[in-house]
Amino acid sequence: MTSTDQQAFLSVRDLKVHFSTEDGIVKAVDGLTFDLEKGKTLGIVGESGSGKSVTNLTILGLHDRHRTAIDGEILLDGKELITARESELEKLRGNKMAMIFQDALASLSPYHTIGKQIGETYRKHTGASKQEARARAIEMLKRVGIPQPDMRVDDYPHQFSGGMRQRAMIAMALVCDPELLIADEPTTALDVTVQAQIMDLLKDLQQEFGTAIVFITHDLGVIADIADDVLVMYGGRCVERGTKQEVLRTPRHPYTLGLMNSMPTLDGPVDVPLSPIPGSPPSLLNPPSGCRFHPRCSFAEKVAGGLCSTEQPALEVVGGRGSACHLTPEQRQEFFADFAVSRHN
């Protein structure tokens, strides 16, 4: 995240996404700002209902337009996407910006061959012939490490293994060499050894093509592996952002800290209970007042005047680093002090 005045490649400014449902208005994203440069990876961390997936569907313009109210700015390479016409977005999708999803089996059409699905994107954006598209599909399958690509190109998704399907999906997303790749929990459904393969592949491809990647996950370990910058979302808002080192070494928001403490590790102590975050993620239909994390926050009562339940803390960003919390830096230092010890003993 740069703080220069120069326009970043992807720039999201005060994004608000609200949908109307039968029960009321869901504030899925409520004021989100971030920048992303080419060749960099932004990790967005959040749990269900944090608004992380909605954000990214909105960037591609894939939200339900009838039910959704959007406010703010999304600039891709200087082009405003929120107000863009559908036909303009169709030219960008799959071409300049592409997306890979979590569940590759559900996200690939069961009725078309892998090769056809990859080639289709290529034909749509380059006007290539069927033969050229097929050749391109084989090339892409080879690049993402599918064995015997010239045979597998005619297979259907259900004939692929889980890891291969995710590779095929990546091949499909990258077929037009997009400059922005949005990966929505792409490894969550995979086994760890396959996850390691896929993340390696993404890193290699990024190095080769300088793609900007938005990587959405709930797994801080995956973030540590792949991200340059990190944005932590809770209840539709960004609660903390900074470089990976900053966020993982010295978290500033109690939620980030809580997430890290609640995860068991491969070398931490085992005979003590884990430190979970109490309660459940908030409903976006009727979010808590003030700081949305305050009902689950163990520090809320330490803030004078019950500010946490009445006033929404502002996200103050200096040099790309910031958090939205009422705790003073001194308080934070005092309360978070144990953190480094408990992580790295």
Place this chain on the structure above:
Amino acid sequence: MSNANPLLDVSGLTKHFPIKGGFPIRRTVGAVQAVDGLDFSVAEGESLGLVGESGCGKSTTGRLITRLLEPTGGKISYRGKDITHAGRKQLAPIRSEIQMIFQDPYASLNPRQTVGKIISGPMEINGIEPTGGREKRVRELLEIVGLNPEHYNRFPHEFSGGQRQRIGVARALALEPKLIVADEPVSALDVSIQAQVVNLLQQVQKDLGIAFVFIAHDLAIVRHFSQRVAVMYLGKIVEIADRDDLYGNPRHPYTRALLSAVPEATADDVPARERILLKGDVPSPINPPSGCRFRTRCWKATDKCASEAPPLVQVEGNKPGHLTACHYPETDGTVPAPRLSKDPQAAA
């Protein structure tokens, strides 16, 4: 550890699912060898972790132990009693002692029943009338799992995912079981909630002295929960040991690779462990590789691995109770395995 009188003892446990096919008359043409000759035991009050990747047979194992599935071969003894092919009647007294917790807290609770009804269900089926009545017992159970006893009359949809999993735990506890098989009990939950449920299970295990078979793919959670851990690959146990031995001194190359692949939430640029990238995919359990099943993805494999299946034994350098099925076990000082090519050509 191999106890003289284990609560649960499993030997040679095998489950093959037949595959129908052929022409023109369909018949059994092969089998998915989901579980193929498992030996392990669980002592009273002990927690055994079962880890492995999808398709390794860990969930099938759970269902065999609880006898939701009929084993193809081998033997399951509970408290010394052979229950491998026990019928409904013979199983009845044991059913209440072995309970199961499922992965999906949304699908495993009947949406049309109140929480009270769900939790008292097992008591009703088994005709158990606790002192003070079933309702009192259910309220106690709700209290134990950290739910409000006043929520007795609510329906599952009024609860969050984590709370539903607590209901599942309460149901499993209703009959005061001696053994709980928990199949991925937290993997469907949000990260911040997972720790809540893990803590609850751990507390239950310690306070009530219940033995657990804890099935999960998350190695860190299994480490946290289990005293002993078995690693499965393609229907076989490749390594089983006390927690500290397994995580501290993994001897099977697969265990090592699996551990190395877990991403860690540290910001250090150089990861603590060299990551071993396995090539290709897990082979099909319909036609598993000869000899050692891991050999197609193993960087140490030789001809011997193809011809001879390594027995699960205490290889040299292992502490007692640490068993490894490998011809060429890793040693602590082993140079971290070579970073393998990313090209998964081998496993077509």
Place this chain on the structure above:
Amino acid sequence: MFRFLIRRVLGALVILLIISAVTFFLFYAIPRDPARMACGKVCPDDLLAQVRANLGIADPMPVQYWHWLEGIFVGRDYTGVGHCNAPCLGYSFANNQPVFETLKGDIPTTISLAIGAAFFFLIIGIGTGMVAAVKQGTFLDKAASSFSLIGSSMQIYFVGYIAMFLLVSQLHLLDQPSYTPFTDSPVAWASGLLLPWLVLSIIFTANYTRMTRSQLVEQLSEDYVRTARAKGLSRRSVFFRFAWRGAMGPIVTIFGIDMGTLIGGAIITESTFSIQGLGLRAVRAVTDSDLPMLLGLTMIAAAGIVFANIIVDAVYALIDPRIRLA
């Protein structure tokens, strides 16, 4: 695919064999003497015994059934009555004609009714369903749903008579229902059957509107449809190439069931419109206690339904590679 078809056809033959056996034994267990019918009104006992022997009715039941089966493949002689060519489904003594000879003329009528009606209700039903799915939640969607609900609660013998009264007798918009073979005059064929077709469509369309709508709405929310949009494909091509493809399977399945309903419902349809097809034939066979005819009708209807289902399965396999390649 080929193996799949062969296996299904073999299975279908077994099913038909079972149906025929069950029907045969049921019917012939009824104490009614076919020989007496064949023999005529005045029939002395010795002549009756003679006829009975000629017809093979004196044989035990399994033997009779065997002869009946044999007749389907090689034909059969009814001594003193006549010859019945293969495929011989029996001899109707009430009609004095082999069963199949009689039915041969009725089959095209019933099939014409079913196919023509299907043509209308598929086009109207699927079309309306598509519009409703695209315009989800709008007035059009609600109107389509309401009309389909009203339509599906109608019955042929109700709508049929009202339509005949209004459109034929009063307004003279349509012809009195009648059957002209397609080969004689396609125009007369269509105009004669138009009224029954439309009436049947009113009743059947609703299913397809509902099915198409719900299937499309479901498919449009599938992940792979979202992926297709994320690739830059237009709404239109996603709709027809992805969502519609997925919606087709269940619609084809329902269609298979409805073909059975149409053949089974031919009794009511043909009675309502007084068209001579298999349905009306069945009514007469029942009143005449013409057991061989009923047996033949049962077999033809069963064969029609069973083979319609094979076609449905084959089409399903063509649509969905997961079934084809499983």
